[in-house]
Structure formats: structure tokens, C-alpha cells
Amino acid sequence: MPLFGKKSKLAAIVHCKCPNCHEGDLFHDPNPYHLSRITDMPKRCPKCNMSYEPEPNFFYGAMYVSYAYTVAIFVATYIIASVWGGLGMWETIGCLFGSLLLLGPMVLRLSRSTYIHLVIPFGSRGDGK
Numbered sequence: 469m470p471l472f473g474k475k476s477k478l479a480a481i482v483h484c485k486c487p488n489c490h491e492g493d494l495f496h497d498p499n500p501y502h503l504s505r506i507t508d509m510p511k512r513c514p515k516c517n518m519s520y521e522p523e524p525n526f527f528y529g530a531m532y533v534s535y536a537y538t539v540a541i542f543v544a545t546y547i548i549a550s551v552w553g554g555l556g557m558w559e560t561i562g563c564l565f566g567s568l569l570l571l572g573p574m575v576l577r578l579s580r581s582t583y584i585h586l587v588i589p590f591g592s593r594g595d596g597k
């Protein structure tokens with residue numbers, strides 16, 4: 469399984485595709501900024517029929533992935549705004565909250581996609597369970 473390329477694990481995570489077949493969509497609505505449907509996911513993959521929730525409350529674990537992404541975004545924003553940009557404390561805090569508001573919906577979906585890809589390897593569940 470290549471790390472990069474159209475069929476790679478990384479591309480499947482970024483494009484929110486099924487961890488088993490890398491073809492089915494993880495979310496009904498591809499746009500994460502339609503906030504009323506941000507967490508709407510099909511019960512099963514439309515291509516390979518793998519369950520997207522293998523156990524109850526499966527995606528609580530994605531909170532830890534979300535935390536890691538948020539810390540990375542905060543560190544990057546801080547470096548850009550404060551260290552390189554030379555902004556003051558309040559301007560930097562404004563940039564941090566702005567980046568969180570702007571990227572929050574994408575972080576939520578990316579963390580769910582990353583988590584399910586970490587737990588379920590490619591091609592592991594062809595039986596639909």
C-alpha cells in the first residue's frame with residue numbers, strides 16, 4: 469500500500485474515504501462547512517458494505533486525534549503569527565481563535581477519518597462485518 473498517490477492511505481484519509489476499500493465516502497455531504505450535516509455518516513460503506521461504526525460510540529476515540537491536530541494547528545499559527553509575523557499577544561490570540569474557527573470543521577472530519585483508518589487497515593474486512 470503506497471503512502472502517497474491517488475489510492476494511498478494518506479489520500480484516503482485526506483479525502484475521507486472508506487478504510488477498507490478506499491472508494492466509499494465516509495460522509496454523506498462532502499462539504500464539512502455544511503455544519504448541520506457535519507457528522508452525518510452512512511452506517512456502512514456504499515462500495516464494500518463495511519460498517520463505519522464497528523462498536524457503539526466508536527468515534528469518541530477521534531477526540532484524541534482531534535486534540536493532536538488542534539495542537540499542531542495552534543503551534544503552526546503561533547509560529548507564523550508571533551515568531552515570523554511579529555504580532556503582539558492579543559493579535560496572536562485572535563489568530564489562534566480565527567484558525568480554530570476556520571479549520572474546526574475540517575479538523576473534526578479529518579480526525580474521524582484518521583481514527584477509523586488507524587483502527588481498520590486496508591482490505592481487512594471484505595465480509596461486511
Ligand SMILES: [Zn+2]
Pocket residue numbers: 486487488489490491492513514515516517518
Ligand atoms: Zn468500503
